Amino acid sequence: MPGKMIVCIFVMVAGLLANQVMAANSWPVPLHMPDFERPQSLRDAPWPAQISVRILVRRDGSVQFVEVVEGTDPEFIAIARKAVEQWRFQSWTPPASSPEGEVIRVTVNYGETEGQRQSLAHNVKLKKVLCHQLNEQVRKRNAWWLPRRSSDPSVFEQTERYLSHDPMIRTYLSDAQRQDLVVALLEARADIIARCKSNPASRYVDQLPEKVREAI
Structure with missing residues (x-):
């Protein structure tokens, strides 16, 4: 290594x-x-x-x-x-x-x-996140009067970390392939937020780009 x-x-x-x-x-x-x-x-x-x-x-x-x-x-x-x-x-x-x-x-x-x-199965936790939880994070992040807690990463940050550093993904995918997944996540961020806002009871992972969802 x-x-x-x-x-x-x-x-x-x-x-x-x-x-x-x-x-x-x-x-x-x-x-x-x-x-x-x-x-x-x-x-x-x-x-x-x-x-x-x-x-x-x-x-x-x-x-x-x-x-x-x-x-x-x-x-x-x-x-x-x-x-x-x-x-x-x-x-x-x-x-x-x-x-x-x-x-x-x-x-x-x-x-x-x-x-x-990081959990040995961090992706399992991501699969349990519901859109209303992401919506609440977005609301708090956009509220200038609420302090941001650096120790409390957003769902997007957790997902990016998983795609970049998860040991299974690092073993089976190249740096370029992992970076491609991260870019796909970031480019879809606005659409994911919009879909979650419209469907707060749905799962967060169901709103992700297909190739990102398959990796999780």
Whole structure:
């Protein structure tokens, strides 16, 4: 991985070309990825800065735990296995070299500050956002008498961050492809706001450009 990046998690797939053009559903989009929970018995014990696991993501999105990378502690292995066995992804099309599924390395980094952390399945949260929530954010941002909270990013900012930095997307899409998604989001911003204003009970993601929606 070029350079040194501070991210909540990163994913590496051996042998995958960074500039390979991927079609819709050609990478495993998270549906449910609960974090590794520290058990009560380890609340005061040393906790590793990061935990790396290798998992098999099958074609149907189901997951098989393979191993903890560079870790032999039975308790940490049990923690990782318990979390991974609950992970689920959308069905996808694996590469031709492994049509039934692909082994992926996922690293959860616990060295981040709370503000820098991002959910293992941040896209799932975005899918739950309703238009009336975006409408309220827009109203508050446009109200000059209300202070803006820099620690409370807007839905658009969260979406842009997901498209730019989500570990799955970074693994399967090139910089140019991710930038293209961000540009499509920004160019559609006014239309998204207008549609959400007209349909406050609808889902925010349903108002996004098709290629952006497919990535989420």
